[in-house]
Amino acid sequence: MDLADLKRRRAENVPGRFFVDSTCIDCDTCRWMAPETYTAAGGMSAVHQQPEDPLAERRALHALLACPTGSIGTVPTHPELRAARDDFPLPVHGPVFHCGFHASSSFGAASYFLQREDGNVLIDSPRYVTSLAERIEALGGIRWLYLTHRDDVADHARWAERFGCERVLHRDDVTRATEEVEVQPEGPEPLRLADGLTVVPVPGHTKGHTVLHVDDTYLFTGDHLAWSDRRDDLVAFRGACWYDWEEQVRSMERLLDCRFSWVLPGHGRRHGDDPDRMRASLERCIAWMRTVA
Numbered sequence: 671m672d673l674a675d676l677k678r679r680r681a682e683n684v685p686g687r688f689f690v691d692s693t694c695i696d697c698d699t700c701r702w703m704a705p706e707t708y709t710a711a712g713g714m715s716a717v718h719q720q721p722e723d724p725l726a727e728r729r730a731l732h733a734l735l736a737c738p739t740g741s742i743g744t745v746p747t748h749p750e751l752r753a754a755r756d757d758f759p760l761p762v763h764g765p766v767f768h769c770g771f772h773a774s775s776s777f778g779a780a781s782y783f784l785q786r787e788d789g790n791v792l793i794d795s796p797r798y799v800t801s802l803a804e805r806i807e808a809l810g811g812i813r814w815l816y817l818t819h820r821d822d823v824a825d826h827a828r829w830a831e832r833f834g835c836e837r838v839l840h841r842d843d844v845t846r847a848t849e850e851v852e853v854q855p856e857g858p859e860p861l862r863l864a865d866g867l868t869v870v871p872v873p874g875h876t877k878g879h880t881v882l883h884v885d886d887t888y889l890f891t892g893d894h895l896a897w898s899d900r901r902d903d904l905v906a907f908r909g910a911c912w913y914d915w916e917e918q919v920r921s922m923e924r925l926l927d928c929r930f931s932w933v934l935p936g937h938g939r940r941h942g943d944d945p946d947r948m949r950a951s952l953e954r955c956i957a958w959m960r961t962v963a
């Protein structure tokens with residue numbers, strides 16, 4: 671990956687080893703991965719505090735590696751960079767791991783790895799990185815590469831070639847770049863991939879957007895639904911609805927049928943809580959969506 675350019679070091683960074691350069695696309699990834707180090711400043715990210723202990727240092731390195739544009743650097747090169755690379759995928763909760771290595775082609779969307787007895791799932795595509803592929807191989811490989819929507823497909827073909835997995839993408843979001851996807855659900859009906867593993871169509875952000883509902887616990891939501899730390903609630907992105915907002919509201923209402931305690935989006939923050947509180951938050955999100963034109 672490209673490394674950050676010291677000549678482009680942003681003035682908003684505090685002095686010290688870690689810095690963000692002016693190629694930052696403000697995708698937010700570093701800020702949720704290592705908020706003790708990175709913050710928003712002037713429409714981009716910057717280092718507001720240099721890491722002060724080994725855990726903060728490791729998290730800052732993880733964010734550096736996840737950055738989709740190679741906009742984070744250290745001077746001098748950090749001696750633990752290679753070891754930090756081998757930490758991915760990072761455990762999140764139970765069988766869920768964060769893949770890191772966000773892709774610029776998906777504007778830095780997060781991708782996740784889900785470990786299951788009946789076959790593991792890669793959720794949206796990270797950059798193809800050999801060390802990540804080797805770690806995923808050690809965790810049992812990939813049976814399905816599930817793609818929430820057309821924007822976050824990144825290196826899907828390389829992952830599919832490496833693992834021989836079945837890719838899943840709703841037909842309404844298939845483009846020339848994804849026409850070889852093996853499983854293309856159609857229409858509004860959910861598709862059951864396995865027991866407790868269901869693809870739910872949620873048109874709105876794009877026509878063929880879907881979410882993945884897992885074991886009444888996890889909801890992988892792409893760009894349909896996310897957690898907002900600022901509002902302390904679930905949110906949808908009106909300003910990033912490319913297909914039909916009214917349709918997205920109806921899709922959100924259908925998610926009331928799904929029980930879940932975790933929301934894991936491509937953009938925005940992930941969040942876990944009691945399922946009843948998550949449902950109440952979803953109801954507030956829908957009520958808010960109805961007020962927005």
Ligand code: SF4
Nearest residue numbers: 694695697698700737
């Ligand atoms: S991860 Fe990279 S591109 Fe995204 S906000 Fe941080 S520095 Fe900017």
